[in-house]
Amino acid sequence: MTTTRPKTQYLSLLGDSPILIAAIFVAGIGGTFQYGFCASVMTSPSAFIKELVNQTCLQRYSVSLDQWQVSLIWSFTVSIFCIGGLLGSLVSGQLISKYGRKQTLLFSNCVAISGAVLMLLSQRATSFEMIIVGRFLYGINSGVNLAAHTMYIIECAPKNLRGMVGVTPATFLSLGKFSGQLLGISELLGTRERWPWLLAFTGFTALLQLATLPFLPESPSFLLLYRGDRRACDEALRRLWGKHDYSGAVEEMLEEKAALQSVRNHSVMELIQKQTLRWQLLTIIVLFVTMQLCGISSVYFYSYDVFREAGIPEHQLRYANMGTGLCELATSAACFMIVENTGKKVLLFRGYMGMSATLILLTVTLNLQSHFSWMPYCSMFLVFLFIFFFAGGPAGVSAPLPSEMLTQPFKSAGNTLACTISWTLMFLLGILFPFLVEKLQYFCFLIFLFFCAACALYVKINVPETKNLTALEIAAEFQRMHCRSGGERSQSKTEQKPDDTKL
Structure with a gap:
């Protein structure tokens, strides 16, 4: 058993490692920050990009597109980011294992800079295709970064700080989302003249990491x-x-x-076939499926309607929505402070149970908001409460788990599988969600409620606490939880191959 330390003591331990702090910020600003920024930045310049689509077709082909045609091209422009992310996640495992975590991040930055150049020149060249290719390259960059950033920072940290440091990828992801919302306002880069610079901002963060990361050590x-x-x-x-x-x-x-x-590096298929890692594999699948199907996208989608019903003027809705991004960022930072004392299993269970309860209440209040004048304010509170539970647990704790639960030969495969699940479901949800909203309206939250509640129960029953444990110790904890008797445990050990005893 590990002793509980004051939160200030963990911060003091982190303060004794200034190079590690630098690695956290450098890896973060060129890692998951870019993914979060790309995920939120397209909302603000959407009208200008649709105008560019029509302008391109009119100038090049003398054809004026119908509204549905423009919307179709716009949807493809947004969703191709997920296709690029899926491709990036599929190749990330091989790149990380062959070239290292640091070199992979540096290579990924070159891809991001290429995308930024295309974004910057798209308006001048009157070419919406350049935006599509740029989004695809951003997706590849984000898919690689999700795995490389998390593995790099986890392996650079001491074991007693690994939980705290492991939350930082989610914190930078939240910072990226908020930065995309903030820079997208009309007072900054969200204007007709400056929106290409907004889309190209990811290139500047990539340049920053490209200039600083070489001075930091490899994992x-x-x-x-x-x-x-x-x-x-x-x-x-x-x-x-x-x-x-x-x-x-x-x-x-x-x-x-x-x-x-x-023992060589293993593929995703070999990880799936490995009997001794079946509970770690199942845990990765359950957690990353639920991360995409927990309802966070739907809550953000409906936040505009909630704020509008609460009486916030139309021209101020964008500023109100920034509050959701700020809430996620602040809660993720708080999770960074408490994870070492609270434990990851507790944060996951409490987070998903809190999200489940909030989704039930949100379904009720959204369906009743036209009947009571004060009900929209309840809905607005519940939106922030849901984001609080999400960022304070699942968002911060889930990402580093594949790197923590698996030994070196399986780490790349585990991260590749986790990222592939995330990108695939993100793409499918982006396609299917409008139809769910049209058919079910506010009752679509009940689908997400099922996944949140099921994941909470799975974590409670089947997942051990991983705080301050190595991958071998975590494997032993999984075995202890799922062996029904001492005889079965002994039998399972004798049946293992020599290399399996360490996995």
Whole structure:
């Protein structure tokens, strides 16, 4: 059992590692920040982009498009980001294993800069196709970054700070969403003249990481386990951990290296077929399916209607909606502060149970808001409450779990599977959600309620606490929870292959 420490003590431990703090910010601004920014930035310039679509066709083909044709091209422009993200997630595992976490992030930045150049020149060239290709490249960049950023930052952190550091990808993702909303207002970059600069902003964050990340060390475990460079690993740990003693961590990695001498990196299919990892695999699938089907997209979608019904003027709705992004960012930062003391299992369970209860109440209040003058204010409160539960648990805790629960040969496959699930469901939900809204209206929340409640129960019953545990210790906890008897446990151990005992 680990002892509970005051929150200030964890912050003090983090403060003793200035290079690790720099790695958190540098990896974050060129990592999940870009994904969050791209996910939210398209709302503000939508009218200008649709105008460019019509202008392009009129100038090039002397054809004026109907409204439904413009909407179709617009939908494809938005959704191709998910297709790029899926492609990026599929290749990320091989890139991370072959070239390392740091080099993969640097390569991904070059893709983002290429997309930014296309975005910047699209209006001058009168070409909406450049925006489509730029969005596709942004998607590839985000798909690679989701895996590479999370693995890099987790492997750079000491074990006793891994939970706190593991929340930072979600915090930067929330910061990216809020930044997209903020820069998109008409007082900044959301204007007819400046919107190409808004879409190209991701390129500037990529340039920032490209200029700073080379000065930071590669992941210590990658240096030792993949390249066999003990000296480089020691140097990376010394720089990253500062005053922390890293000798024990090196010994753990050497033990893992000895156990995995003849074990290569495994594919996603091999991970799926691995019997000894079936509960870790099932946990990844359940958590990442629920992350996309928990209803957060629908809550954001309906927030405009809720704010409008609450009496907020039409021209101020964009500013009110920024409050949702700020709420998610603030709650994610709070999750960073409490995760080490509270534990990830508790945050997941409480988060999904809170979201389930909020969805029930939100369904009721949205259906009754035309009957009572004060009901829209209840709906507005519930929107913020739902975001609070989401960002304070599932959003921050889920992303690093594949890297924490799986050993080195399976980490890339686990992250690839998780990202593939996320991008595929995001794309399908983007296509199907308008039809769900049309057919079910506010009752569509009941579908998302099922996934939230089911995931909460799954976590409560089947998932151990992972705080301050290595992947081997987490595997032992899964085995302890799911072996019905000591005899069965002994039998399962004797049936394992030599390399399985470490997995």
